[in-house]
Amino acid sequence: xxxxxxxxxxxxxxxxxxxxxxxxxxxxxxxxxxxxxxxxxxxxxxxxxxxxxxxxxxxxxxxxxxxxxxxxxxxxxxxxxxxxxxxxxxxxxxxxxxxxxxxxxxxxxxxxxxxxxxxxxxxxxxxxxxxxxxxxxxxxxxxxxxxxxxxxxxxxxxxxxxxxxxxxxxxxxxxxxxxxxxxxxxxxxxxxxxxxxxxxxxxxxxxxxxxxxxxxxxxxxxxxxxxxxxxxxxxxxxxxxxxxxxxx
Amino acid sequence: xxxxxxxxxxxxxxxxxxxxxxxxxxxxxxxxxxxxxxxxxxxxxxxxxxxxxxxxxxxxxxxxxxxxxxxxxxxxxxxxxxxxxxxxxxxxxxxxxxxxxxxxxxxxxxxxxxxxxxxxxxxxxxxxxxxxxxxxxxxxxxxxxxxxxxxxxxxxxxxxxxxxxxxxxxxxxxxxxxxxxxxxxxxxxxxxxxxx
Numbered sequence: 001x002x003x004x005x006x007x008x009x010x011x012x013x014x015x016x017x018x019x020x021x022x023x024x025x026x027x028x029x030x031x032x033x034x035x036x037x038x039x040x041x042x043x044x045x046x047x048x049x050x051x052x053x054x055x056x057x058x059x060x061x062x063x064x065x066x067x068x069x070x071x072x073x074x075x076x077x078x079x080x081x082x083x084x085x086x087x088x089x090x091x092x093x094x095x096x097x098x099x100x101x102x103x104x105x106x107x108x109x110x111x112x113x114x115x116x117x118x119x120x121x122x123x124x125x126x127x128x129x130x131x132x133x134x135x136x137x138x139x140x141x142x143x144x145x146x147x148x149x150x151x152x153x154x155x156x157x158x159x160x161x162x163x164x165x166x167x168x169x170x171x172x173x174x175x176x177x178x179x180x181x182x183x184x185x186x187x188x189x190x191x192x193x194x195x196x197x198x199x200x201x202x203x204x205x206x207x208x209x210x211x212x213x214x215x216x217x218x219x220x221x222x223x224x225x226x227x228x229x230x231x232x233x234x235x236x237x238x239x240x241x242x243x244x245x246x247x248x
Numbered sequence: 249x250x251x252x253x254x255x256x257x258x259x260x261x262x263x264x265x266x267x268x269x270x271x272x273x274x275x276x277x278x279x280x281x282x283x284x285x286x287x288x289x290x291x292x293x294x295x296x297x298x299x300x301x302x303x304x305x306x307x308x309x310x311x312x313x314x315x316x317x318x319x320x321x322x323x324x325x326x327x328x329x330x331x332x333x334x335x336x337x338x339x340x341x342x343x344x345x346x347x348x349x350x351x352x353x354x355x356x357x358x359x360x361x362x363x364x365x366x367x368x369x370x371x372x373x374x375x376x377x378x379x380x381x382x383x384x385x386x387x388x389x390x391x392x393x394x395x396x397x398x399x400x401x402x403x404x405x406x407x408x409x410x411x412x413x414x415x416x417x418x419x420x421x422x423x424x425x426x427x428x429x430x431x432x433x434x435x436x437x438x439x440x441x442x443x444x
Contacts (some may be wrong), residue, residue, distance in 0.1 A: 049307065134400065241302075
C-alpha cells in the first residue's frame with residue numbers, strides 16, 4: 001500500500017525506509033496526540049505525510065539551487081582547530097585505507113571506466129577552498145580542503161552530465177548521492193588534502209567529496225567508487241529519513 | 249460586538265498545531281548539538297530521533313508559512329490588523345498593564361493595549377523565527393540573509409531567542425485562557441466574548 005504513495009524511481013527504497021522512520025517517529029507520537037487532541041494513532045499515515053513533505057522539500061531545494069552561487073569563503077585564520085571528527089561510529093573505528101593499493105572504481109553512465117590511482121588524481125589540476133562545513137546536528141566548523149574540481153573530473157571520465165545523480169560508495173560501508181547540478185558546482189571537489197597535508201584517516205583518506213553547498217553528511221569520506229545514474233541511489237542517512245537534497 | 253471571523257479561528261488553530269510541532273521538533277534538533285549548557289527532556293520533543301525531528305520541522309514549516317501567510321495577507325488587506333491590533337500607545341499600555349495587575353482587566357469589545365502589544369510582538373517573533381530559520385536552512389543560497397543575522401552561528405542563537413519568546417508568549421497566553429475560559433469558545437466557535 002505504501003507503494004501507491006511512493007513516486008518515481010525510489011519506490012522500493014521508500015518502502016523500506018518508510019517502515020524505519022515509522023518505528024522511530026512512533027516513539028514520541030503520543031506526546032503530539034496529547035497536545036493537539038488529534039488521534040494520530042495511524043503512524044503509517046503520518047510517516048507517509050512526512051516522506052511526501054521531504055520529497056517536496058527536495059524539489060523546492062533543487063529549484064532554489066543556483067549553480068553559480070558560491071558558498072562564502074574564509075581566511076586561513078578562521079579555520080576551526082581542532083576540526084571535529086564525525087561519523088556513525090567512534091573515531092578509533094575510522095577505516096585505514098592503503099593509499100598504495102587503493103583505486104577509485106567508476107561505473108554507470110561513464111565512458112571511461114578504468115580505475116584511478118591516488119597518484120593519477122594528484123597529477124590533475126587542483127583547487128583549494130576554505131569553507132564552512134555545516135552538520136545536520138546544527139554545529140558548524142570551518143576547514144580547508146584541496147583536490148580535483150569534480151566537474152572537470154566528471155568531464156574527463158566522460159560522464160553523462162545530463163544524468164540525474166552521482167552516487168558514492170565508501171570504505172566504511174557509508175554511501176550517499178548528490179544531484180548532478182550540485183556535482184557540477186564550481187566548489188564541489190574530490191578532496192585529497194585537509195589544510196596543507198593529505199587527508200588524515202579520520203577525515204576520509206584517501207578521497208573525500210567536499211560539497212560546501214550541502215550539509216556535512218552529503219560529503220562522503222573514504223570514497224571507493226563513484227557511479228553516474230538516473231535512479232536515485234539514496235544514502236546511509238538518507239534512507240533512514242534525513243532529507244535527501246539537504247542543500248545549504 | 250466582537251466575534252472572531254472564521255478565517256481567524258481556522259488560521260489560529262492551524263497555527264497552534266504548526267507552532268507546537270515546530271517547537272517540539274526544534275527542541276530535539278537543538279538536543280543534537282546544544283548551544284547552551286542544557287538539553288530539552290526527551291518527553292517534550294517530537295520526532296523520536298534527529299531525522300524524524302527534522303522531517304517534522306520541515307513539514308510543519310510549510311503549514312506555518314502557508315497558514316501564516318494567509319493570515320497576515322488577510323489581516324493587512326482587510327484592515328483587520330489596523331482595527332484590532334493598532335494603534336499601540338505607550339501610555340495606554342502602561343495604564344492597561346496597571347489595571348491588569350489590579351485585576352481590573354477589561355475584556356470587552358476590542359483588545360486592550362497590553363494585548364495588542366503582546367499579539368503584535370508575537371507575530372513579529374514568528375516572522376523573526378521564520379526568517380532566521382530560513383537563513384539556517386539556506387546559508388549559501390540566501391547568504392545575504394544569513395549575513396544579516398550576523399552569520400550562521402549567530403543566526404542559530406537568533407532562531408533560539410525567537411523560539412524562547414514565542415514559548416514565553418504561549419505560557420502567558422495559556423495562563424490567561426485558564427483565567428478567562430470563555431475565550432476558548434470564542435476562538436473555536438466565534439461566539440462573542442463574555443462581557444464583564
